[in-house]
Amino acid sequence: QVQLLESGGGSVQSGGSLRLSCATSGYTYGFYCMAWFRQAPGKEREGVAAIDRTGNRNYRASMKGRFTISQDNAKNTVYLQMNSLQPEDTAMYYCAADIPCGENRMRSGQALAPSMYNYWGPGTQVTVSS
Numbered sequence: 523q524v525q526l527l528e529s530g531g532g533s534v535q536s537g538g539s540l541r542l543s544c545a546t547s548g549y550t551y552g553f554y555c556m557a558w559f560r561q562a563p564g565k566e567r568e569g570v571a572a573i574d575r576t577g578n579r580n581y582r583a584s585m586k587g588r589f590t591i592s593q594d595n596a597k598n599t600v601y602l603q604m605n606s607l608q609p610e611d612t613a614m615y616y617c618a619a620d621i622p623c624g625e626n627r628m629r630s631g632q633a634l635a636p637s638m639y640n641y642w643g644p645g646t647q648v649t650v651s652s
Contacts, residue, residue, distance in 0.1 A: 524548040524641045526617045531646030534607055542602040542646060544617030549598065555623035556600045558591060559636055560613035560648075567616070569634020571602060574623060580633035607650045617643040 530542040542558065557572035571591035572580045579591055590603040600617060618639035620627070632638050 524619055524621060526619060526641055526643035528615065528617045528643045528646040531615060531648045533649040533651065536608055536650055536652045538607050538650070539603070539605045540607065540648060542604070542615055542617075542648075544600040544602075544643060546598045546600070546619065549619070549621060552622040553625055554619060554621045555627045555633070555639075556591075556593065557618045557620075557634060557639060558589075558600075558602045559616045559618055559634075559639075560611075561616070562613040565613075567636050569636065570615070572628060572633045573600065574625070574628050576625075578628035580628045582634060604648070607648075609650045609652050611648060612650050613648060614645040615648050616645045 525547045527545045553575050555574045558570040559567050560570055561567040570582055570585055571589055573591045588606050593600045619641040620639045627633050
């Protein structure tokens with residue numbers, strides 16, 4: 523059973539940075555896709571960034587340039603570096619995995635669709651104050 527656990531959330535002031543981590547366990551083989559989502563109170567969950575096993579990436583247009591997704595395969599960990607944070611970035615951030623995942627996912631329009639991911643972490647809170 524694949525398990526995901528996020529860490530690195532917290533409170534920062536506007537313009538600050540945070541790096542989120544997602545530690546994975548229970549994964550043994552297969553082509554995977556990993557993604558970060560976020561959900562603010564009263565809003566729908568939205569995709570932030572995704573990455574597949576070979577390092578192909580997909581970003582939500584409004585986050586590209588501020589957020590960077592990366593992975594360390596040796597540590598089974600996926601990261602989300604968030605810079606120039608703004609109050610509107612305040613949300614619960616979730617790590618998600620889809621195993622197995624199609625090799626064209628990052629080039630498709632479904633890379634950041636929550637319904638395409640079958641494993642989820644409990645989330646980590648990010649709060650940005652002005």
